[in-house]
Amino acid sequence: MAKGKGKRQGGARAAAGEVPVDLHRCFVFPNRMREQRRAAGHVRLLRLASAIPDIPYIRLSKIERGEVVPRAEELRRIAAALNQAPGELLLDVDAPGFDIAAWAEPFLDGAAPDFAEERFAVLLAAALRARRAGDPALTIAAIERDYGIAPVTLSRIENAQKTFDRWNAATHRALYQLLRVADEVALRQQVTGLHASGALDGVLGQIAGAAARHERTRARIAEISAGLQAGVPAPVAVVAPLSVGGAVSIRLIAVLGAPLAAGLIADTPTPEKVEAPHAAGPRAFGLKVCRASLGGGLPGQAVVIVDPDRFPAPGGLAALREETGWRLLSVGADRDGRMIGYSSNPPLEILLDDCDPSRLAALVGAIFP
Template sequence: MAKGKGKRQGGARAATGVVPVDMHRCFVFPNRMREQRRAAGHVRLLRLASTIPDIPYIRLSKIERGEVVPRAEEIRRIAAALAIAPADLLLDVDAPGFDIALWAEPFLDGTPNDLAEEHFAVLLAAALRARRVGDPALTIAAIERDYGLAPVNLSRIENAQKTFARWNAATQHTLYQLFRVPDETELRQSVAALHASGALDDFFAHIASPAARHERTRARIAEISAALQTSDAVPDPVVAPLPVTGAVSIRLVPVLGAPLAQGLIADTPTPEKAEAPHAAGPRAFGLKVCRATLGGGLPGQAVVIVDPDRFPSPGSLAALREEAGWRLLSVGSDRDGRMIGYSSNPELEIVLDDCDPARLAALVGAIFP
């Protein structure tokens, strides 16, 4: 993205034939965390993560990469671990020297973007928006009920969050049904025809444009900055120190785990023991990750501490008990406020609110090799 072009594109109706693409739409909260972490001597994020046990490593990684918007308290905890002021983690995206392309460069894997596929993702997003506008019966609830497309995935498609090939076969088939076409070839032809007719032009401005992203980012940084100032103005309560009654005890819990198909983990006993956090419940146990089902941020050699007495919350990690074994999930929420569990390998999205609470457990710690 050429510097400064994002602001000129936003808001204006795109000319027919022009497909506006924000190549940095996944970076919703650029910040100075990577810079400050390295300045503090933490070459690897894992080393810093070990000093902030209250923030799961995967969420910490997403915060540093600007892929999620942190809470003010998370910014405070990260800043405390780095021995800096919380405001030192925030960026001024309106500063003359700021360029989102330069900021994002360390987080890219070096694979060049397929511009044609990025264009099609935007066209598909606009076409789906147009399809829903043209048929009032296609509400979010109706699409989930009749087509099995979860609202979180509908939102991601309509915001061009992934290229078509990155959607699983079930989601691709649902799109064929929604557009009443038999296959990908005809879907692409149908979307291209809509674009050529100008039917999609009015919807481009509602998809993640550089200017819209810039405005949202500015607003989010301002909100967190205000929240930090408010919390700084309130003095922390004075807590009397607990009497020292002896040495702090270390609690070891059994470690279970063996790899199963489809990313599941069997609760097979192992000879290992793991140290549990002091706040972990009496039924807590260790679980070998076995394979990186949540991506590289939680390696297969790691052990997580599972607490069946705690219920997971958005922004955390969870273990879901399925018939064959345990599944590790990253927990988020959709625009309707429902908790969604995500797995990247295999790629799954599970509505946790529909699961039996007895099958869900929070992860309260992780031990990395």
């Protein structure tokens, strides 16, 4: 993403029918992490990462670059490694001196923006949204099943997170098929034609422009600040610990789960309760596996313990909240350190570093039949 112009919002807000190109749309969490890291003597991020093994390097980099929004607990760990109060890492994006273009400068590659390609990315996002709006059968699950576009990729395309040339060949082919064109030339002609005819006017406003991104950033920073002040969130769906002989020894938690299509699990309450592991956080709950989506090692009759307050790490298991339910994934890392979630049935690979952290939870235990 190259640098644009404009105080705080990085671009003009589009009028009806115009294309809302926000050259800073990838920067959803501007912060003071880079500034504080250097002040603490960590010239390179890799040195700081070695002090925070619970946060993968790629995710730590994305947090510093403002490309993902951290959890309050992640911010606490980063601040502790820097000997800072967590609030010192936050920025006030409404402060008179804040300029998103100036803040983003160190993270840009220096190349001038290709405004035509940025504009086409927004139009493609609108065309895909319009296609889905016109066909109720094109659910997120159906697009993943029939066209091979994972939910996180679909979300990024529909929010114009990358220009068309930065998507791989497999995604290009899937888009041709989904939008019913033969090749890139036909795709560009169709998308620009739809815009020229006014067919995309109703959905262009759904793609966040600079003003909407600024408002969302403000809200996310406020949520993190509140989370830092409140500490641990209040328990959800937790049954009080049992007292045995006057001493607390067992905590029972609710079990959710019902099978859905494409390997998903609905968070439908069940009458079951299971014992929580001692390491489980206050919001932990049980989730019925329902089917062996990760292979025979985790049978469908098992119950896993999901901890929303713990972020998954490579080598473990995770639950990813999708539109209609939970998906269980084994977690690994590729050669670049990116965290990948894997499913065996259906076969999936999901880039977890690009997922909203509020949708991800670590599995901290399992109960087998």
